[in-house]
Structure formats: structure tokens, C-alpha cells
Amino acid sequence: MEHYDLIVIGSGPAGEKGAAQAAYFDKKVVIIERAANVGGAGINTGTVPSKTLREAALYYSGLQQRGLYGIDYSLKDNMSVADFMHREKIVVQNEQHIIQNNIQRHNIKLVHGEASFTDVHTVRVSSPEGDTEISGDFILIATGSEVEIALGAAERLEAQGVGSDVVSMPCTDRFDAQPQDYRDDILPDVSNRQILRVSIEAGATYGWERYTGLHGLRIGIDRFGVSSPATDAYEYFGLTPDAVATRVLEFMKQREIA
């Protein structure tokens, strides 16, 4: 079994930077990524694509041109989705190359597959080619960002006497594929007055009613077009432990949930 100083699970902004930092200090590092491409939500499905599409929309609408030159700008006829996606594809591919180069430059090994733990120092990597195991002194789990907010909010709610459990749902498809007993154990089929279900997503709330129920609370971002450093954006959209705990308490008060 190959041994590493650091195993990093996830090649999003957190995983890439964590891995590069350790490799910079001569540590033997491996990144495990289950997606076909490196970069996580930041590059493939979130920040970069959404902001590139926003820029394309502003460009095609002529908004920036009118403001800049004070002249008419006519929209291209027969605009298609492909027109919008073309630039997005180029920018995303370019960013993926930058990350791949960074990984190579730091001599970090990249392994594609789904990581899971077999014990605290051993990770199984499952891929269509089969399963392998690797061990590490340290393991950085960099698989997404909302759980930390939920844990912080739960801590604040517990401090106010509101019992709270946190469920990490990195993949709804996987959850849906589990046996009914398992799903009922994690999300008991009771009313929101008995157990209020709250979803937290740094994206659209659409779809989360499947897990919160129609009368649950869904915290997210149902608008488009703001870009900023993550800390500012999260503060602005109320995606901080304090803001989430406050929303939960207000919601409980409104709905008269004890």
C-alpha cells in the first residue's frame, strides 16, 4: 500500500491549495478526485461558469457597450445556448489546465476515483478500474463548504436550548439510492413541527424541498449575478453560522414551533 504524508480528498479550491502548500514544504502528497475534471465547484459548476455566463449575458445584451459608448448595440439574431456556452467552455478548460499544471509543478499525484475511509489513516479509492487503498499521516477532507456553516449554526442553536443534528449530503443521488430504512434513520419521516428540517446550500434552494419537506426551511441563494470574495458573499447572503441560527429561530417563532 502506498503511503503519503498527506492525502487530500477533493481537487476544488480548498483541496488544490492545501495540497500545493504541503507539497511546497516537500511533503509527499496525493489528491483524490472523483470527478472527471479537477477544480471542484469553483471551476466546473459554480463560481467560474456562473460568472462567465454572467459576463456573456452582459456582453450579448449590449448593456456594457451602451454604458461605455452611448451607442446602439444590436443583439445577434438567432442567439442560441451554444453562443453562451462557447465562452464558458473555453474559460473553464483554461482554468482546469492551470490547476493541472499547479498539481504537476508541485509533484502531487492525482488519482481519480471515489474516496472513502477504511480507518483513520487509510483511504479506499474506488473507480471503474477497481479499488485501491492508500495510507497517509494526515488526510485533508476538502469535499465542499456548507457543512462547516451547518455545524457552527447547530452549535449556536444548541447553546440556546434547540437540539440540532447536522446531516452532510455531498451527493443527493447517492442518498436517494440508499435503502428506505437508512434514509428514514437519517431523515425521519415526521412533521416539521416535530423535527424542523433546514437545508443550507450556497446555491439555489430549488430541489431541497425533497429533503426539508414543503414546510421546512431552505436557506440558499435564489438570485444570480453577485461576485465577491467568498467571505463577503456568504455574509451578504446570510450563509454564516450566526445568520443561519437566527433564521432558524425566527422561522420556529413564526411557525410557533416549540
Ligand SMILES: Cc1cc2nc3c(=O)[nH]c(=O)nc-3n(C[C@H](O)[C@H](O)[C@H](O)COP(=O)(O)OP(=O)(O)OC[C@H]3O[C@@H](n4cnc5c(N)ncnc54)[C@H](O)[C@@H]3O)c2cc1C
Ligand atoms: C453557482 C455557484 C456560484 C458560486 N459563486 C461564487 C463566487 O462568486 N465567489 C465565491 O467565492 N464562491 C462562489 N461559489 C462557491 C465556491 O464554488 C465554493 O465555495 C468552492 O468551490 C468550495 O471549494 P471546496 O474546495 O471546498 O469544494 P468544491 O469546489 O465543492 O470541491 C470539492 C471536490 O471534492 C470532490 N469530492 C467530493 N467527494 C469526494 C470523494 N468522496 N472522493 C473524491 N472526490 C470527492 C468533488 O468532486 C469536488 O471536485 C459558487 C458556488 C456555486 C455552486
